[in-house]
Amino acid sequence: MDKNLFKMDKLTIGTIPIIDTHIHTTNVANISYEWSSACPELFKDWTIEQYHGDTNKLNICKGIFVEVAASTFEKETKWIQSISSNEKSIIKGIVAHVPLNRPFDFVDEYLNDILSEKIVGVRQLFQSETNLLNPFYLEKSYIESLQLLAKKNLVFEICIYADHLPSVTNLVGQTPDNRYVLDHIGKPFTQVNENTDNKWFDHMLRLSLNPNIFCKLSAGFMVKSKTLLDAKPYINHCIKLFGVDRLIVGSDWFFSRSLVEPKEWFEFLLEVFEENQFDNQTIRKIFYDNAIKIYSLKIDSPK
Numbered sequence: 001m002d003k004n005l006f007k008m009d010k011l012t013i014g015t016i017p018i019i020d021t022h023i024h025t026t027n028v029a030n031i032s033y034e035w036s037s038a039c040p041e042l043f044k045d046w047t048i049e050q051y052h053g054d055t056n057k058l059n060i061c062k063g064i065f066v067e068v069a070a071s072t073f074e075k076e077t078k079w080i081q082s083i084s085s086n087e088k089s090i091i092k093g094i095v096a097h098v099p100l101n102r103p104f105d106f107v108d109e110y111l112n113d114i115l116s117e118k119i120v121g122v123r124q125l126f127q128s129e130t131n132l133l134n135p136f137y138l139e140k141s142y143i144e145s146l147q148l149l150a151k152k153n154l155v156f157e158i159c160i161y162a163d164h165l166p167s168v169t170n171l172v173g174q175t176p177d178n179r180y181v182l183d184h185i186g187k188p189f190t191q192v193n194e195n196t197d198n199k200w201f202d203h204m205l206r207l208s209l210n211p212n213i214f215c216k217l218s219a220g221f222m223v224k225s226k227t228l229l230d231a232k233p234y235i236n237h238c239i240k241l242f243g244v245d246r247l248i249v250g251s252d253w254f255f256s257r258s259l260v261e262p263k264e265w266f267e268f269l270l271e272v273f274e275e276n277q278f279d280n281q282t283i284r285k286i287f288y289d290n291a292i293k294i295y296s297l298k299i300d301s302p303k
């Protein structure tokens, strides 16, 4: 009898090819950051070399840079474009900050200015908006600028606290031609209004009914008071709602590294996928292939 029939090809986190879709880096000498005084402990240079050091036990093949709320966002985009232009750079996509709340003509011109193969998406943080009934991102002019992104084949990344979910569901439903990625599974442990009931489970169900939204299983929702065990039902809920084709993974390095290191995070995700009895091909898809499709990355699958 062929012994190989019984040989399980067990995946380990060190060998699975990963596209880390949520990497932040900084350059404090040349770029100003809105959060520099709110998070002084993080306000320093975080380089791609440090990222490689922190992830050297993982098989991170490619990465997506995500904007870091720079007030000098033009400089940030130019800088990351220049350092990622080196062929050896793992950064194969950039989610740039674009202030879509500025006049339409500015947004259109600015997008045309920065557009290159590497720019795959746009983000402008929604999370600190306190008006949940009429948030700035539901204004007609904002939606018109968002629709420009669909024409330019750019993803928009939604970064919110949990109680923004109903407004965001409204936005996603109104713009079916846009493609969205929900960062950090909609931050279930954090709300703008701490006093209201947290209905994350129900609200995520409604949001997921829109086929144009994808869910990023990234660590940016973790808070000091919660463990990975606490996070598990939330990840399982996302798996149930979004299915294996609409999930991607991200470390949220450097922001989340003091709460959960990339290796610990990706190991945890692998454990959850195995508990869901996903086969190896499905696991590889969530860790790698789905990101290529969602961001239209011009790269090949590893052998």
Ligand SMILES: [Zn+2]
Pocket (backbone or CB within 6 Å): 022, 024, 066, 220, 252, 255
């Ligand atoms: Zn982040």
